[in-house]
Amino acid sequence: MLRTITLGSCVSVQGIVIAQLADGKIVVRVDEKNFVGYPVGAARVS
Incomplete structure (x- = not known):
């Protein structure tokens, strides 16, 4: 499964x-x- 994580305040992997x-x-x-x-978290679309 492909996931995105944050390593700091500005860095995502x-x-x-x-x-x-x-x-x-x-x-x-x-x-x-x-x-x-x-x-x-997942993006919320309204």
Whole structure:
């Protein structure tokens, strides 16, 4: 599953989900690197 996470206030990464951590963060893989961050919520359209 493809997910977007935030690494800081301005940096986002999109990749394949590898794991979900107990503190709410998820791990995504981009090429050969793993990144850990909080998932970005879905956009709301009204």
